[in-house]
Structure formats: C-alpha cells, structure tokens
Amino acid sequence: MSEQDNESFEMRSRALFQDSVDGLDMRIRSRLTQARSAALSAAHRGRPWFLDWKIWTPAAGVTAAAILGVSLWIGTPIGHHSATDAQSNFEDLDLVASTDEGSGDAMDMLQDDIEFYDFADKAANSGPAA
Amino acid sequence: MARFDTLNRAWMVWDNPAPAPEGAVLEYTRELEKFLAEIERRAFRMAQVALRDPDDALDVVQDAMLKLTRSYASRPSAEWRPLFYRILENGIRDLQRRRTVRKRVMTWMPGPKEDPDNEAQDPLENVADAAPTIPERLMQAQAMQRLEESLRALPARQREAFMLRNFEGMDVAETANAMACSEGSVKTHYSRAVHALREQLGEVW
Numbered sequence: 228m229s230e231q232d233n234e235s236f237e238m239r240s241r242a243l244f245q246d247s248v249d250g251l252d253m254r255i256r257s258r259l260t261q262a263r264s265a266a267l268s269a270a271h272r273g274r275p276w277f278l279d280w281k282i283w284t285p286a287a288g289v290t291a292a293a294i295l296g297v298s299l300w301i302g303t304p305i306g307h308h309s310a311t312d313a314q315s316n317f318e319d320l321d322l323v324a325s326t327d328e329g330s331g332d333a334m335d336m337l338q339d340d341i342e343f344y345d346f347a348d349k350a351a352n353s354g355p356a357a
Numbered sequence: 358m359a360r361f362d363t364l365n366r367a368w369m370v371w372d373n374p375a376p377a378p379e380g381a382v383l384e385y386t387r388e389l390e391k392f393l394a395e396i397e398r399r400a401f402r403m404a405q406v407a408l409r410d411p412d413d414a415l416d417v418v419q420d421a422m423l424k425l426t427r428s429y430a431s432r433p434s435a436e437w438r439p440l441f442y443r444i445l446e447n448g449i450r451d452l453q454r455r456r457t458v459r460k461r462v463m464t465w466m467p468g469p470k471e472d473p474d475n476e477a478q479d480p481l482e483n484v485a486d487a488a489p490t491i492p493e494r495l496m497q498a499q500a501m502q503r504l505e506e507s508l509r510a511l512p513a514r515q516r517e518a519f520m521l522r523n524f525e526g527m528d529v530a531e532t533a534n535a536m537a538c539s540e541g542s543v544k545t546h547y548s549r550a551v552h553a554l555r556e557q558l559g560e561v562w
C-alpha cells in the first residue's frame with residue numbers, strides 16, 4: 228500500500244462522507260436546527276440561580292465563622308492546657324519566693340526554733356541556774 | 358498564547374464580575390450559532406456512523422451542543438471545535454456502554470428474542486431500497502455503507518482519529534486535543550485505521 232494509494236483512499240472516503248452529509252433529509256436537518264436553538268437559548272438563560280457560587284460565598288463565610296466561634300466557645304483548644312500548666316507553675320514559684328508575711332511564716336518559725344534550741348542547749352551545759 | 362488569552366479572560370471576569378454588555382453577548386452568541394450550524398451535520402453523521410441509530414445520534418449531538426454552550430461558550434472560539442468533539446465522543450462512548458449493559462441484562466431477562474437479521478439492518482439500506490436512484494448515486498451509497506460498516510468494526514480510538522482527521526479535517530494537534538491524547542498517539546491511531554480500512558474494503562473500493 229503506497230502513500231499515493233492512501234491519499235486517494237482518504238480523498239474518496241472524505242468525498243463520500245461529505246455527500247452523505249449533503250444528502251441528509253429535511254427531518255434530520257430540522258431537528259438539528261431545533262437542537263441548536265435549544266442549546267443557544269440555554270446558554271442565554273445561563274445556570275440556575277442556586278448554582279451560582281457568588282450567592283453562596285457570603286453564606287459559606289458566615290457559616291465557617293459561626294462554626295469557628297462555637298468551637299472556640301465550647302471546646303478547648305490543644306494549646307490551652309499547656310498554657311494553664313505554665314501559669315500554675317509560675318504561681319507556685321511566686322508562693323515560695325514571696326516575701327510577704329503570710330507566705331514567710333514557715334521560714335520565720337524555723338529560724339525561731341533554731342535560736343530556741345541553741346539557747347536550751349547552752350543552758351543545759353552551763354548547769355542549773357542559780 | 359491561547360492559554361494566556363483564557364487566563365486573561367478569567368482575570369477579567371474575576372476583577373470585573375459585572376455581566377458582559379449586551380452587545381458582547383449577542384456577538385459571541387452569533388459566533389456560537391455560526392459555529393454550531395457549520396458543524397452540526399457532520400457531527401450528526403459521525404455520531405450516526407458510530408451509533409448506527411439516527412435518533413441516538415441526534416440525542417448525543419444535542420447533548421454536546423448544550424454542554425458546549427453552557428460550560429464552554431466563554432472560551433476562545435478556536436477551542437470550541439476540539440471541545441465539542443471531545444464532548445461528542447464522550448457521549449457516544451457513554452451510550453455504547455449503556456447499550457452493552459442493557460444487552461447483557463436483556464439476555465438474562467425472559468421475553469421475545471430479537472431477530473438477528475433485523476438487528477443487523479442499517480437505516481441507509483432502507484433508504485436505498487425505498488428510493489430508486491441513478492446507478493452512480495446508488496454505487497456511492499453502497500460504498501459509503503461499506504465504509505461505515507468497516508468504521509464500526511474499528512477500535513473506538515482508531516475510528517475517532519480517522520473521522521476527526523479525515524471527515525472533519527482537523528490537524529494532528531487539534532485531533533490530539535479533541536481525543537485528549539498525544540500527537541504521536543493520534544498519528545499511530547490514524548495510520549492503523551487507514552491500514553485496517555483499506556484491508557477490509559479491498560483494493561477495488
């Protein structure tokens with residue numbers, strides 16, 4: 228099968244096909260015209276309003292914000308626990324290091340006790356008081 | 358460049374979402390109508406070659422027109438033809454699949470059996486018998502009928518490549534776009550189709 232034979236085969240088949248297209252009956256032609264008109268009027272109408280993304284975008288934004296707000300209100304975010312722990316550690320350190328009266332009592336008492344025991348020890352060694 | 362054009366149009370739509378002016382809509386509607394009017398008969402015949410039934414062919418062509426106008430009308434007009442034929446071929450393939458499934462189901466269902474002679478009948482046969490024509494015209498109709506039968510016997514991709522390249526006159530790049538494959542594949546499918554058709558139809562045809 229030569230290249231030239233192929234070309235003549237292609238030309239003949241194309242011509243036959245075109246003849247069959249030209250010979251289409253009126254019923255088919257009319258139905259094709261109707262189909263074309265229907266397609267073009269559908270293009271004019273466009274999509275139904277509920278399929279338009281522009282309508283749904285604000286609603287989607289509001290919904291997302293509402294869901295986020297509710298989840299923040301009800302749920303506890305993951306980072307929240309570690310922040311609380313850190314805060315309570317700082318509070319403990321504050322209590323220990325604080326120098327106000329309430330929290331320094333234990334240290335003062337300990338200091339007083341050492342002085343008392345030191346005095347009692349000296350008194351016992353020096354013999355009975357006169 | 359076509360891609361950049363499409364991108365520019367998309368940005369224009371994004372930046373300026375106001376509806377296109379009436380004049381512009383009318384212009385592209387007119388252009389679209391011209392395109393569809395030019396293509397519809399050939400598209401119908403191609404669908405008929407693949408599906409055999411004229412009503413099914415009309416349905417898939419109408420469906421392809423609707424999908425093109427609804428979803429791709431705003432695309433550059435140079436893209437319409439490959440897009441249209443891609444939609445059309447998808448429609449043809451879907452219908453053929455549905456037919457195969459229906460056939461399988463029907464073989465399990467009790468009922469009157471189909472007449473195999475009736476099934477094999479081609480509508481063009483009836484046309485030729487009903488209307489007496491001059492011998493040359495009759496010979497042409499018979500030749501076309503044989504070509505159609507041979508085309509139906511081809512694998513779908515080869516048939517597609519042959520019809521788009523030869524009947525629709527698309528170049529390799531356009532055909533590749535319509536068939537969603539590489540240009541190399543188009544060349545291979547087309548060459549195999551020509552070879553197979555010539556073998557089936559013989560040297561005399």
